[in-house]
Amino acid sequence: MLAWMNWTPSVAIFFAVIATILAIMTVYEIVSPCVERKGFLPISTTRGDRLFIGLLSAAYIHLTFLAVSDITLWIALAVSVIWLLVLLRWG
Helix, strand or coil: CCCCCCCCHHHHHHHHHHHHHHHHHHHHHHHCCCCCECCCCCCCECHHHHHHHHHHHHHHHHHHHHHHCCCCHHHHHHHHHHHHHHHHHHC
């Protein structure tokens, strides 16, 4: 049924991690509802907003690495994870 998609192990792990993050954030929001707060971002955000901004930023970080360098994407992944953690904590 999904034979038209290129389900390599990397792609499957990627989608599984995103689904897991969303599930954890959903449970966390139910257990401990958050309020909007203002960090270093120029807007007031909730945890979900910061997660969305972080995931979108990670896509841009990876695309930038692909466009301007031949460096392995593992470095882009490390940069993305660090950025996401900083954004979730202080954004």
